[in-house]
Amino acid sequence: MHFTKVTVFSICLLPFTWMVWQAMNQLLGSNPVEELLYQSGGWALRFVLIVLAVSPLRKLTGWTTLLRFRRMLGLFAFFYASSHFLVYFLLDLGMDFSFVIEDIIKRPYITIGFTALVLLIPLALTSTKGMMRRMGRNWKKLHKLVYLIGILGVVHYLWLVKADLLEPLIYAAILLTLFAIRWFDIKIPLVTFKKKSCTGQPGVSVVSDETA
Amino acid sequence: MLIKKYQSLREADVTDYPLYKRRREFIQAGLALTGAALLPGIANAAASSLTARLPGVSQSDKYQLDDPNSWEDITTYNNFYEFGTGKRDPSKNAHTLRPKPWSVTVEGEVNKPGVYQMEDIMKWNSLEERIYRFRCVEAWSMVVPWVGFSLADMLKRFEPRSNAKYVEFYTLVDKKQMPGQRRSVLDWPYVEGLRIDEAIHPLSMMVVGLYGRELPNQNGAPLRLIVPWKYGFKNIKSIVKIRFTDKKPHNTWAVLAPREYGFYANVNPQVDHPRWSQARERLIGQSTLFSSKQRTLMYNGYGDEVAHLYAGMNLRKNF
Numbered sequence: 001m002h003f004t005k006v007t008v009f010s011i012c013l014l015p016f017t018w019m020v021w022q023a024m025n026q027l028l029g030s031n032p033v034e035e036l037l038y039q040s041g042g043w044a045l046r047f048v049l050i051v052l053a054v055s056p057l058r059k060l061t062g063w064t065t066l067l068r069f070r071r072m073l074g075l076f077a078f079f080y081a082s083s084h085f086l087v088y089f090l091l092d093l094g095m096d097f098s099f100v101i102e103d104i105i106k107r108p109y110i111t112i113g114f115t116a117l118v119l120l121i122p123l124a125l126t127s128t129k130g131m132m133r134r135m136g137r138n139w140k141k142l143h144k145l146v147y148l149i150g151i152l153g154v155v156h157y158l159w160l161v162k163a164d165l166l167e168p169l170i171y172a173a174i175l176l177t178l179f180a181i182r183w184f185d186i187k188i189p190l191v192t193f194k195k196k197s198c199t200g201q202p203g204v205s206v207v208s209d210e211t212a
Numbered sequence: 213m214l215i216k217k218y219q220s221l222r223e224a225d226v227t228d229y230p231l232y233k234r235r236r237e238f239i240q241a242g243l244a245l246t247g248a249a250l251l252p253g254i255a256n257a258a259a260s261s262l263t264a265r266l267p268g269v270s271q272s273d274k275y276q277l278d279d280p281n282s283w284e285d286i287t288t289y290n291n292f293y294e295f296g297t298g299k300r301d302p303s304k305n306a307h308t309l310r311p312k313p314w315s316v317t318v319e320g321e322v323n324k325p326g327v328y329q330m331e332d333i334m335k336w337n338s339l340e341e342r343i344y345r346f347r348c349v350e351a352w353s354m355v356v357p358w359v360g361f362s363l364a365d366m367l368k369r370f371e372p373r374s375n376a377k378y379v380e381f382y383t384l385v386d387k388k389q390m391p392g393q394r395r396s397v398l399d400w401p402y403v404e405g406l407r408i409d410e411a412i413h414p415l416s417m418m419v420v421g422l423y424g425r426e427l428p429n430q431n432g433a434p435l436r437l438i439v440p441w442k443y444g445f446k447n448i449k450s451i452v453k454i455r456f457t458d459k460k461p462h463n464t465w466a467v468l469a470p471r472e473y474g475f476y477a478n479v480n481p482q483v484d485h486p487r488w489s490q491a492r493e494r495l496i497g498q499s500t501l502f503s504s505k506q507r508t509l510m511y512n513g514y515g516d517e518v519a520h521l522y523a524g525m526n527l528r529k530n531f
Contacts, residue, residue: 023501029300030289030496031352092494094504099489107487160487162350163468164297164397 008069012076015043016083033091040084041113045153047077049174052150056181071127074146078124081117109159116152119145150175263426266339269359275342281354283423285497290430291348292449293398294383294390301392302430309389309450311427311434320380320456323371330434334420336369337361341424342417347479347512349443349465351505353493358438359421364412367454372408376456380405381437381448398464404448405461405475406439407521415440415517441514443477474531478522479512483531 019039022028028035054070057063093099103110123143125131132139154175157168262283292302295309314330339359347353367379383402387393393400410416417438420427427433432449439446445465465473472486481491492505511518522530 030285031299031494032501033494034352036501091501092505094502102489106484107489109487163293166395 004065005069005072009072012047012072015039015080019083033087036087037084037092040080040087041157044077044081044084045157045171047073047080048146048150048153049171049178051077051146052175052178056178059181059185075124075127078120081120085114085117109156112152112159113156116149116156119149119152123149147179150178263422263428265425266359266421269339269341269421269424272340272342275344277343277345277355279355280343280357281497286354286356286422287428287430289354289496291350291444292392292430292432294392294400294402294450295430296392297397303428305391306429308391309384309429309433311429311450314434314452316435316451317453318370318455319453321373321376321458322456323373324369333366333435337365339421341421344415344417344438344440345509345512345514346438346440346444346447347493347508349445349473349477349485349490351485351488351490351493351508352496353506353508354496357423358417358419359424359427360417360419360438362414363416363418363437364414366418367411370454370456372456375458377408377458378405378456378461379408379411380453380455380457380461381451382453382455383448384450384452399467401452402448402464403461404437404446404463406446408456409521410439410518413518413521415514441479441511441518443479445473446477476522476527476530478518478527478531479508480510480527480531481508482510483528 019036023032023036026032051070051073054066054073058066089095089100093103104114105111123145126135126139126142135142154168154172157171158165161168288303289299290302291299292306295302295305312330316328316330316333317326318328319325338361340361341357341359343355343357345353346356372379381404383400384390385393385401406416417440419432419436419438420434422428422431427436432447432451435451436449437447437451446463460475463473463475463477465477466475479490484490490508493508494505495503509515
């Protein structure tokens with residue numbers, strides 16, 4: 001298990017390593033700040049969607065091991081969203097607070113993106129096993145925010161594009177598919193195995209079963 | 213990577229000093245930062261090969277600026293949706309465009325309509341290099357050494373009539389040559405227009421080259437417009453038709469999003485795009501990630517020459 005976790009962790013860190021590598025070697029093209037914003041934002045959104053996909057994937061495949069990575073995947077979503085914000089604040093705006101405040105107030109797509117980041121903070125802070133136990137049922141309620149974060153992330157992307165909506169619409173379609181799987185509780189035969197394999201991991205099973 | 217760069221540098225260094233200089237700086241910065249010379253397998257941006265030299269290009273006395281952007285920046289960071297919507301797409305995809313032979317159809321309120329061959333158009337005027345600021349509506353900018361001639365010198369040959377109040381330009385439509393047109397991201401053909409007094413302003417330019425060389429396809433070969441006090445999208449590329457009219461033209465971006473893009477599109481730091489600020493711009497081609505943005509100038513810094521064209525107009529309404 002430990003080995004698998006280290007492997008997954010390393011894979012999740014690859015996009016970040018790649019961004020740093022590109023930056024150090026001037027491989028980001030003519031507008032490196034824009035490119036970093038695009039890549040970090042893309043990975044933040046992808047990790048939110050991956051987290052949202054964990055439970056439907058488990059339902060479809062019965063592969064419960066997936067649930068053990070959900071916390072890590074969620075924290076990576078927060079990590080990439082924070083990187084995205086830091087690139088925007090440090091490099092794009094040159095750490096100017098008046099610009100960031102003006103943007104957050106006046107530019108709706110930034111308002112929405114920033115809201116998504118802020119909503120990720122309590123989820124990251126309460127991601128520990130201790131917090132899960134202490135919060136009990138409220139933990140589940142709080143962590144349902146990730147649905148909203150997914151929607152905000154996709155809208156943030158849709159709203160900033162000039163004319164070519166193709167890529168953000170692909171994310172929107174993925175998000176809608178994930179929601180559909182949840183809402184209509186689409187089942188395939190494999191699901192019958194799920195109860196059996198969910199035992200023996202109290203800390204995780206609190207989250208795993210019907211949270212999402 | 214650097215080996216490749218060095219070869220293209222040698223090809224260019226004798227004749228194109230600014231290009232040479234920029235490449236030197238780029239390579240030195242790269243070496244200083246990382247020693248990237250040890251990693252030859254990793255390519256930089258999309259390849260941008262040099263085009264043929266244009267003979268007989270004189271330098272403009274008036275329009276000179278320091279530190280123009282590199283050939284690399286100008287030819288690999290483009291908005292030309294006919295070849296894809298990503299900034300690097302045009303440099304990768306525009307090889308399918310055939311700029312020779314080329315002709316331009318002239319119609320509307322003129323005494324001399326017709327189909328004019330590009331090789332004849334090239335003979336009408338001597339070529340001049342002018343270094344202009346270029347400001348995209350997306351809040352980035354470059355400094356570009358264009359080669360071409362005054363738009364006025366071209367238009368007067370067609371003898372516009374007195375009711376020619378506007379001039380309209382059309383880009384080629386050809387899904388084979390312009391693969392981006394297979395998707396209707398924009399309403400093809402791309403159309404732009406100018407008021408006739410804007411069109412005959414001495415700053416307005418018909419561009420056929422860059423850095424003393426033929427215009428690369430991704431920059432709008434063989435013939436494009438440059439109106440340096442307006443946002444980049446006014447500068448229509450690969451022009452196949454010019455039409456003189458008494459009605460205000462419907463330019464492509466204004467049709468797509470009338471709240472966001474106007475007919476005039478004059479660079480104006482006080483009038484924001486509905487979704488982003490126009491007060492500052494990112495100058496492309498700076499050596500570090502930490503360079504800050506620069507202030508955007510009214511009329512992109514050409515206010516002394518063009519502000520009178522818009523005297524008394526509400527610039528918030530006529531954006």
